[in-house]
Amino acid sequence: MLDTLLLSRIQFAANISFHILFPTITIALAWFLVFFKVKYDRTQHPVWLRAYRFWVKIFALTFALGVVSGITMSFQFGTNWPGFMEKVGNIAGPLLGYEVLTAFFMEATFLGVMLFGMKRVSPKVHTLATIIVAVGTSLSAFWILSLNSWMQTPTGFEIRNGVVFPTDWFAVIFNPSFPYRLAHMLLASGLTAAFLIAGVSSYRLLKGDDKKAPQLTLKVSLTVAALLAPLQMFVGDLHGLNTFEHQPQKVAAMEGVWETEKGAPLLLFAIPNEQTKSNDFEIAIPNMASIILTHEKNGEIKGLNEFPNATPPVKPVFFGFRIMVGMGLLMIVVALYFRFTLWRNDTLAPWQLKALVAMSFSGWLATLAGWYVTEIGRQPFLVTGVLRVEEAVTPVASDNVLLSLIAYLTVYVLLLIAYIRTLFYTADKSVEVEEYQRPSIEENVYA
Amino acid sequence: MLDAHSLSFIYASLMALAILLYAILDGYDLGVGILLPTDDEAHADTMIASIGPFWDANETWLVLAVGLALIAFPLAHSMILQALYLPVTVMLIGLIIRGVAFDxxxxAKTKRKSMWNKLFKIGSIISAFMQGYMLGLYVMSFETNVLAITFAVLSGVGVVAAYALIGAAWLILKTEGKLQLDAIRWCQVSTRMAFFGVIAVSAVNPVINHSVYERWFTSDIFLLILPIPVICLALFVLLDRILGQLKSQPDVGVWLPFLISSVIFVLCFFGILYSFYPYVVPGKLTIFEALxxxxxxxxxxxxxxxxxxxxxxxxxFSYRVFWGKVQPLSYY
Known part of the structure; x- marks a missing residue:
């Protein structure tokens, strides 16, 4: 029987998974737009303006989906998870409040100027509006990741009468996992946007678009990807070490370590078995997990057996981690190799363009897999060591939650299809536009 | 460091301000959506262009209002939203549809444009109606009997009319020519509907809510608060006359309908606040208890x-940038 707890969890997971797709693109795409716009201001070369104009349309669409799917989140704390605010609202409240105040209004207001104000304000003010939108999206990431990290590694608080009170706001905001998670997520956003731009630019080139803009955006995005992908591996490793220190049970699930062991192997593949508390079909590199996590051949890794009644479900964390790392490695290879080809030949082979089209949404896959690792890895807690998930759930009847869940899922699936189709349709339309053509009435946003 | 009592008052005021600004600002957005013609694409384009640069920021006031409730009065936030679980879900889906239809x-492909236009209109109507419906249930202390539901439906229709009114007033300000004349006509119809809506809700509320009756009619400051409903009703009459004049002279005082309807929103909002203060959940929780x-x-x-x-x-600044009659929206 589906109870309110399970349904509420599925609903929140569905909502936040759908929501995160769009900010993951816009956080970094905003900075790409700043780059295109500043380049245009400096060189006055129309190709930069074309690049800006094409991607600002995608940005507007993506941003709108992010906004509307984000609004539901602020309601669900009350509708489905009242225990969360009752217990830790004194911490979560101000962090969410600062996000709304310092980020949401700024992004939303200057987005209007950025999208529709180019003729109405000076070029400088317009570029400034673009920069403010980019700063706003990054600030929003700052606050929400601070709250998420606090839920993973809570510090700077005390508990009085069963309720959490802040004692040190600096320790709350800059909690131990926050710097790593923020860097990891911002880089993930950079890679997601870079591969999206590379994929859509390749799509246009394959469709016979011989204008300069898609070639240029392909080059810029592959350069960014080639820089960020290796950096992400380095930051991801630091983030993993931080998790090993503060949330060892999560790392045990990621690595499939059931019993504490010294010289633990790195499992390339395995199927974790919750019944036998062991792994089936292991393919492993001896001692490698210990070397990565402790930098010692026989370093000790705590197993899941050390955390009775506080272990996350192993399978999703284990596989999520491997999907994320696999995608990350693929991105590194593709970005470096393709960027090298571009440097050598000044153009990519058709199979390379096709590969990039196929990888348009690889950032989504890696980011979602990574979030599943970190969020499911926190279970059974909502706030590590402070609040369990089942303590926070709503008393609302399960039928109502089932209804709302079905409604949300239907809308989300339809919107995702519409989004992806519209993205490539916008690319199709841009193929037919003449190079440096003056903007015409047909290109109006809402016309 | 301020004490709990002052903080209750400050945060309740901020929340009230956010709700009021939301109702006025997203009110005109949703109103334009409600009025969107499905058979005249050129007018639909102009109407949506008039709200394009603003709607996103306008909707953010809702996030702030709900956020302030969540932050300052978490108990009230969860009590209210659990009582309104399904209406909230329907309203959110309405807002989602409306928001994405914009883009x-x-x-999308030309042949799908009219579908998204319709979805934009439907999303706006659903959001507006559900907001009014929830306001009605709130006033009725979240009871679920036939009387309460009927009142809530009435309130939902009232809010749709009120948003259409302020949306039409916005269009009178921002458009020209035939569309402006249409807007004047729409504004007149919705003024009359909203007028009867306000009267009906104000009459029914004290009859079925004893505490509201006491608050209004046995109060020492009855004469001080009497101007609120009196001015409000007078403004409706004034608005109706101004709209009549605008028909023949559509250039004189185009900003008056929007100004007057905003003041009507403010007065109605104060009327509701006065009816329930200091309760944040009617009859159950005050702003001083829930902090x-x-x-x-x-x-x-x-x-x-x-x-x-x-x-x-x-x-x-943003309103100044986009001041004046609406021009076709372009990204350039």
Whole structure:
């Protein structure tokens, strides 16, 4: 029987998974737009303006989906998870409040100027509006990741009468996992946007678009990807070490370590078995997990057996981690190799363009897999060591939650299809536009 | 460090301000959506262009209002939203559809444009109606009997009319020619509907809510608060006359309908506030009982003091940039 707890969890997971797709693109795409716009201001070369104009349309669409799917989140704390605010609202409240105040209004207001104000304000003010939108999206990431990290590694608080009170706001905001998670997520956003731009630019080139803009955006995005992908591996490793220190049970699930062991192997593949508390079909590199996590051949890794009644479900964390790392490695290879080809030949082979089209949404896959690792890895807690998930759930009847869940899922699936189709349709339309053509009435946003 | 009592008052005022600004600002957006013609694409384009640069920021006031409830009065937030679980879900889906239709209608294939136009209109109507419906249930202390539901439906229709009124007033200000004349006509119809809506809700409310009756009619300051409903009703009559004049002279005083309908919104809002203050959940929870920890609210208050004036300043800047009659929206 589906109870309110399970349904509420599925609903929140569905909502936040759908929501995160769009900010993951816009956080970094905003900075790409700043780059295109500043380049245009400096060189006055129309190709930069074309690049800006094409991607600002995608940005507007993506941003709108992010906004509307984000609004539901602020309601669900009350509708489905009242225990969360009752217990830790004194911490979560101000962090969410600062996000709304310092980020949401700024992004939303200057987005209007950025999208529709180019003729109405000076070029400088317009570029400034673009920069403010980019700063706003990054600030929003700052606050929400601070709250998420606090839920993973809570510090700077005390508990009085069963309720959490802040004692040190600096320790709350800059909690131990926050710097790593923020860097990891911002880089993930950079890679997601870079591969999206590379994929859509390749799509246009394959469709016979011989204008300069898609070639240029392909080059810029592959350069960014080639820089960020290796950096992400380095930051991801630091983030993993931080998790090993503060949330060892999560790392045990990621690595499939059931019993504490010294010289633990790195499992390339395995199927974790919750019944036998062991792994089936292991393919492993001896001692490698210990070397990565402790930098010692026989370093000790705590197993899941050390955390009775506080272990996350192993399978999703284990596989999520491997999907994320696999995608990350693929991105590194593709970005470096393709960027090298571009440097050598000044153009990519058709199979390379096709590969990039196929990888348009690889950032989504890696980011979602990574979030599943970190969020499911926190279970059974909502706030590590402070609040369990089942303590926070709503008393609302399960039928109502089932209804709302079905409604949300239907809308989300339809919107995702519409989004992806519209993205490539916008690319199709841009193929037919003449190079440096003056903007015409047909290109109006809402016309 | 402010004490709990002052903080209750400050945060309740901020929340009230956010709700009022939301109702006026997203009210005109949703109103334009409600009025969107499905058979005249050129007019639909112009109407949506008139709200294009603003709707996103306008909707953010809802996030702030709900956010402030969540932050300052978490118990009230969860009590209200659980009682309104399904209506909230329906309203959110309405807002989602309306929000995405903005962009999809412009970017999807031409043959799908009229579908997104319709979805834009339907999303706006659903959101507006559900907001009024929830307001009605709130006034009825979340009871679920036939009387309460009927009142809530009435209130939902009232809010649709009120949003259509302020939306039409916005269009009178921002458009020209035939569309402006249409807007004047729409404004007149919705003024009359909203007028009867306000009268019906104001008459029914004290009859079925004893505490509201006492608050209004056995109060020492009855004469002080009497101007609220009197001025409100007078403004409706004045608005109707102005609209009559605008028909023959559509250039004189185009900003008056929007100004007057905003003042009507403010007065109605004060009427509701006065009926329930200091309760945040009618009959159950006051703003002084539901408060979060003062140390948290003080911490956020620094931000509020610095940021809210800044928000108002750049909002004003944005309205100045897009001042005047609407032009076709373009990204350039």
């Amino acid at each position: 999809f209608r412009a970017k 979060a920890a003062p140390e948290s609210l003080n911490f956020l208050l620094y931000g509020v003091i610095v940021v809210v004036p800044t928000i108002l300043a750049y909002t004003a």
